[in-house]
Amino acid sequence: MSTRILEILISSLPKLLLYCVKVTIPLTVCIYAISLVLALILALVQVLNIRGLKQFVRFYVWLFRGTPLIVQMYIIFFGLPSLGITLSAFPSAVIAFSLNYAAYMSETIRASIESVPKGQVEAGYMIGLNYFQIMTRIVLPQAAKVAFPTLFGSLIGLTKDSSLAASITVVEMFKVAQQIASANFEPFALYCEVAFVYLMLNTILSALQSYLEKKMTWKTKN
Amino acid sequence: MLEVKNLHCSYGTNKVLKGIDFRVDQGEVIAVLGSSGSGKTTLLRCISFLESADSGTIRFGDFEKDITKVKRSEIRALRMKIGYVFQNFNLFRNMTVRQNVLEGLVTARKMDKKEANAIADEMLGKVGMLHRADYYPEQLSGGQQQRVAIARSIAFRPDVILFDEPTSALDPELTREVLNTIAKLASEGVTMVVVTHEMSFARNVANRVIFMENGVVVEDAPAKEFFENPKEEATRRFLRTVIEEAAVKPGQTPETESSK
Ligand SMILES: Nc1ncnc2c1ncn2[C@@H]1O[C@H](COP(=O)(O)OP(=O)(O)OP(=O)(O)O)[C@@H](O)[C@H]1O
Ligand SMILES: [Mg+2]
Numbered sequence: 001m002s003t004r005i006l007e008i009l010i011s012s013l014p015k016l017l018l019y020c021v022k023v024t025i026p027l028t029v030c031i032y033a034i035s036l037v038l039a040l041i042l043a044l045v046q047v048l049n050i051r052g053l054k055q056f057v058r059f060y061v062w063l064f065r066g067t068p069l070i071v072q073m074y075i076i077f078f079g080l081p082s083l084g085i086t087l088s089a090f091p092s093a094v095i096a097f098s099l100n101y102a103a104y105m106s107e108t109i110r111a112s113i114e115s116v117p118k119g120q121v122e123a124g125y126m127i128g129l130n131y132f133q134i135m136t137r138i139v140l141p142q143a144a145k146v147a148f149p150t151l152f153g154s155l156i157g158l159t160k161d162s163s164l165a166a167s168i169t170v171v172e173m174f175k176v177a178q179q180i181a182s183a184n185f186e187p188f189a190l191y192c193e194v195a196f197v198y199l200m201l202n203t204i205l206s207a208l209q210s211y212l213e214k215k216m217t218w219k220t221k222n
Numbered sequence: 223m224l225e226v227k228n229l230h231c232s233y234g235t236n237k238v239l240k241g242i243d244f245r246v247d248q249g250e251v252i253a254v255l256g257s258s259g260s261g262k263t264t265l266l267r268c269i270s271f272l273e274s275a276d277s278g279t280i281r282f283g284d285f286e287k288d289i290t291k292v293k294r295s296e297i298r299a300l301r302m303k304i305g306y307v308f309q310n311f312n313l314f315r316n317m318t319v320r321q322n323v324l325e326g327l328v329t330a331r332k333m334d335k336k337e338a339n340a341i342a343d344e345m346l347g348k349v350g351m352l353h354r355a356d357y358y359p360e361q362l363s364g365g366q367q368q369r370v371a372i373a374r375s376i377a378f379r380p381d382v383i384l385f386d387e388p389t390s391a392l393d394p395e396l397t398r399e400v401l402n403t404i405a406k407l408a409s410e411g412v413t414m415v416v417v418t419h420e421m422s423f424a425r426n427v428a429n430r431v432i433f434m435e436n437g438v439v440v441e442d443a444p445a446k447e448f449f450e451n452p453k454e455e456a457t458r459r460f461l462r463t464v465i466e467e468a469a470v471k472p473g474q475t476p477e478t479e480s481s482k
Pocket of ligand 2: 262263264386387
């Protein structure tokens, strides 16, 4: 490797890391928090079988899972202004991603709730619990354990997908890599470098996932 | 104390209970016998409102009503007084043994934690599971899980406990330990209804035996009379097959009718 490329890699790393911490991570956290809450609501509407609303949720999931995320982002960022709604890039990305991820994650949560055996609910009723108590104390904790690996997978997917926000001018880590690459005419080096940063970020997240999963077992250590 | 009259229940178009009259008095131990599919589980589930009946009346103490018109709040009040032990235990998987027993006391009945803990210890001691109080259900054998499930049900001192084949998921060794636990409760005067295939249990522990076939009660008699002098032909036939089955040694397959 030529020293020039090495210098470019070393000098660009702090900037990439800075945008990782300053934009990519906040963007990811923002989207994840919003879509998790939204997904839980969407899942509960279906599980509780709230009439009218349930059909709306099925429609919503159908719509947002059936169209590409990047198209959804374009509609919100480039399309809405023609209807008189102008949003800047970062909130546009947050909205599009959240709506899209919520659709997927709501399905994960719904399936995990439905995976809790009916006998658990019946046992809850027979010791005198009401529906709310059964949900909060028995069903949701058990569903959370089932959903956790998949939901965590969504988080890992999101850190990578957040790079798509570059396409609607959000200056996050990948966009910065693009800028440096085109300034230095070294796309190969720069894109490999940014890939490496994503990889490290997700290595940390995977380790966190294993750690949390170990803590979530229903076994006493002895 | 607990009584249902003319109880009908169906799954879709499949009529399962066809006019059941059933009554339990204070302190009674009732064994419910009957071949597979005769509706025993459905009977217990209707009484507990886990299944909604088509028609019939239910009486519980002073409370008496058309079983299809019982309100949600009344159902909850009734369930507060009924214990239910499931065939497959249904312990809450996300809670320890102690939490399983505490849940009905602390969360459902808002009992003081300290008082509830004392009761949980007492009940777990009674079923011989106190030494496993901090284990989770999946770390226990089936027999141990069922004894915890029994502790969970007796903890809130229900007026009656319904057992649905509490030992059919267990091997003979574990069956014995669970049946001993139930017999011990019976000797303490706990009112219970036990759906079972264990004839010796029905014979030695129950006061009264109910025999069901095809969704109706065929015979309802004191245990001694039921086994020694059954009135109905169907009961005799049932008892004969049961005795024949018991005579077949374990591991040996019974000859089929057609091979004769
Ligand atoms: N959830 C259900 N949906 C549809 N049909 C059912 C359901 N549960 C039971 N049945 C039917 O109702 C009838 C009575 O079933 P039930 O479980 O009450 O019998 P049982 O006497 O408890 O039998 P076993 O000794 O095998 O437990 C059976 O014909 C069964 O197929
Ligand atoms: Mg049954």
